[in-house]
Amino acid sequence: MQWPRESPRRLTAVVSLACGVAALAVAASHTGGATASVPPATLVQLTRQPAGAEQKLLAAAGARLVAPELRLWRIPAGRAPGAVAVLRASRVLAFAQKEREYAVMATSDFSDPLVAGEWWRAVVGVSDLTPPGPGVPVALVDSGVSFGHPEFVGRPDLVALNPQEPAPIGGVHGTAVASVVGAPVNGVGLVGIYPQAVLRSYDAAIGDGTRLASSEIVSGILAAARAGKSVINLSLGADSKDAAIERAVGEAVRRGSLVVAASGNSGDAGNPLTYPAALPHVLTVAATDTAGRVAFFSSRSSYVDLAAPGVDIPVASALDDGYTVESGTSFAAPIVSGAAAWLWTVRPELDAGQVAEILRRSARDVEPAGVDQATGHGMLDLPAALSYPTPAIDPGEPNDDVGQARNRALLLTTKARTSVGTTGRVTTYEDPRDVLHVWLPAGKTFSVVATSSVPAGLTVALFRDSAPTVAGQAAPGDRVTLATGGGTRSTLSFRNAKSGRWAFLVVAPAKGARDVDYTLRATVR
Ligand SMILES: [Ca+2]
Numbered sequence: 191m192q193w194p195r196e197s198p199r200r201l202t203a204v205v206s207l208a209c210g211v212a213a214l215a216v217a218a219s220h221t222g223g224a225t226a227s228v229p230p231a232t233l234v235q236l237t238r239q240p241a242g243a244e245q246k247l248l249a250a251a252g253a254r255l256v257a258p259e260l261r262l263w264r265i266p267a268g269r270a271p272g273a274v275a276v277l278r279a280s281r282v283l284a285f286a287q288k289e290r291e292y293a294v295m296a297t298s299d300f301s302d303p304l305v306a307g308e309w310w311r312a313v314v315g316v317s318d319l320t321p322p323g324p325g326v327p328v329a330l331v332d333s334g335v336s337f338g339h340p341e342f343v344g345r346p347d348l349v350a351l352n353p354q355e356p357a358p359i360g361g362v363h364g365t366a367v368a369s370v371v372g373a374p375v376n377g378v379g380l381v382g383i384y385p386q387a388v389l390r391s392y393d394a395a396i397g398d399g400t401r402l403a404s405s406e407i408v409s410g411i412l413a414a415a416r417a418g419k420s421v422i423n424l425s426l427g428a429d430s431k432d433a434a435i436e437r438a439v440g441e442a443v444r445r446g447s448l449v450v451a452a453s454g455n456s457g458d459a460g461n462p463l464t465y466p467a468a469l470p471h472v473l474t475v476a477a478t479d480t481a482g483r484v485a486f487f488s489s490r491s492s493y494v495d496l497a498a499p500g501v502d503i504p505v506a507s508a509l510d511d512g513y514t515v516e517s518g519t520s521f522a523a524p525i526v527s528g529a530a531a532w533l534w535t536v537r538p539e540l541d542a543g544q545v546a547e548i549l550r551r552s553a554r555d556v557e558p559a560g561v562d563q564a565t566g567h568g569m570l571d572l573p574a575a576l577s578y579p580t581p582a583i584d585p586g587e588p589n590d591d592v593g594q595a596r597n598r599a600l601l602l603t604t605k606a607r608t609s610v611g612t613t614g615r616v617t618t619y620e621d622p623r624d625v626l627h628v629w630l631p632a633g634k635t636f637s638v639v640a641t642s643s644v645p646a647g648l649t650v651a652l653f654r655d656s657a658p659t660v661a662g663q664a665a666p667g668d669r670v671t672l673a674t675g676g677g678t679r680s681t682l683s684f685r686n687a688k689s690g691r692w693a694f695l696v697v698a699p700a701k702g703a704r705d706v707d708y709t710l711r712a713t714v715r
Pocket residue numbers: 302341373374375376377378379380381
């Protein structure tokens with residue numbers, strides 16, 4: 191289901207979307223056309239004070255001395271090429287460049303008339319921030335975007351990943367979600383959390399635009415993932431696990447994208463686990479209301495990572511090219527997706543896992559205290575995220591079972607590499623274990639020392655290479671040995687009396703531990 195409230199819940203492989211209603215009537219008006227462009231002047235810096243002939247040349251070209259201490263001159267467009275050529279020939283030119291135009295960096299004075307109603311802006315801390323220019327994209331796998339809506343017509347950096355089903359039926363939900371992420375500062379309607387976001391839209395809706403098939407969602411996630419790293423927003427869900435979507439999410443994570451999903455709107459309707467919200471490696475977003483409380487409909491589970499506003503959110507409406515107000519975790523997720531893309535754009539050295547971890551850890555705790563099933567780590571706090579320290583890298587995800595580790599050759603030690611250190615992180619619900627291939631040479635002792643960020647935080651074990659799984663159903667006989675230790679340090683040691691062979695090293699949170707950062711060193715002697 192897509193996640194506004196009034197939708198009928200669907201428990202089948204078809205995932206549905208729907209929109210709440212309540213029109214917020216607004217007359218959208220276009221701003222004036224672009225001003226005619228004037229050819230830019232040229233700025234030149236001289237290597238020394240100009241001699242007499244050069245002074246005459248500059249005067250004849252209408253040049254103006256901009257900064258005497260820099261010997262920097264501004265030459266009007268028409269005369270510049272000739273003057274620059276002469277100065278260059280005289281070896282007196284340090285550089286020449288076109289005059290550039292810079293945008294003002296004003297914030298909070300958007301003239302877009304509905305901004306005053308966007309109560310959520312202050313809650314997540316963006317009211318006083320200057321959003322960045324285009325950067326890491328937000329990919330929407332949804333019902334398509336109405337490219338003709340006043341917020342999107344002519345908008346730069348809006349890319350269709352497949353043909354978009356036209357309004358009025360298709361595209362209603364997708365257009366609303368897109369506006370929450372990236373409605374531009376254009377004097378019209380709303381402003382999204384990241385107004386210059388690069389938006390990519392995959393229309394995964396069938397027919398009336400309120401139901402999404404697994405295959406279409408998979409195609410959308412993969413199209414987004416193939417296009418390069420992005421934040422993939424999934425404001426959709428169903429309450430049965432879907433192996434196809436799980437694989438697609440895994441592939442998107444492998445390719446370096448961050449997947450964000452709405453937690454679901456069934457909090458007051460039996461609160462079933464919903465997917466993809468309850469898949470590992472998905473940043474799961476709950477919804478709060480205008481009073482800062484968890485929305486009654488917001489689905490609760492241990493998979494919830496953080497919360498964002500999701501009640502009475504002003505959005506663009508594809509039905510009438512106007513605006514409306516919507517509620518649902520569908521509209522909380524894109525606030526987080528836009529925030530993630532913003533953070534990633536200004537801190538491009540982060541990987542997807544680090545972006546997710548920063549958003550979780552920097553979230554503002556809300557009632558009840560501590561990590562909880564309603565809001566996870568708490569309310570999205572973008573200013574806190576932007577300055578949050580960089581967490582350790584957790585390489586090679588997803589690597590949660592032997593299949594992923596085997597297929598991707600996630601090697602820790604090899605025949606040639608017998609001493610290796612790495613960092614990582616395991617999180618009970620988001621990243622239940624890290625599985626790495628290790629080489630056990632004949633007659634040698636393989637050892638691991640693992641240090642965890644919390645006391646007794648880790649289970650470290652060695653499994654046979656033939657083990658079909660190391661998850662809950664693993665056969666006891668497949669486990670070769672288990673680490674021992676107390677405090678924050680676990681040690682594992684195994685002497686291989688047989689011929690050289692591969693094995694799997696498995697790192698998981700110990701019972702009772704939840705978020706564990708670790709460092710690990712493996713050696714062979
Ligand atoms: Ca706008």
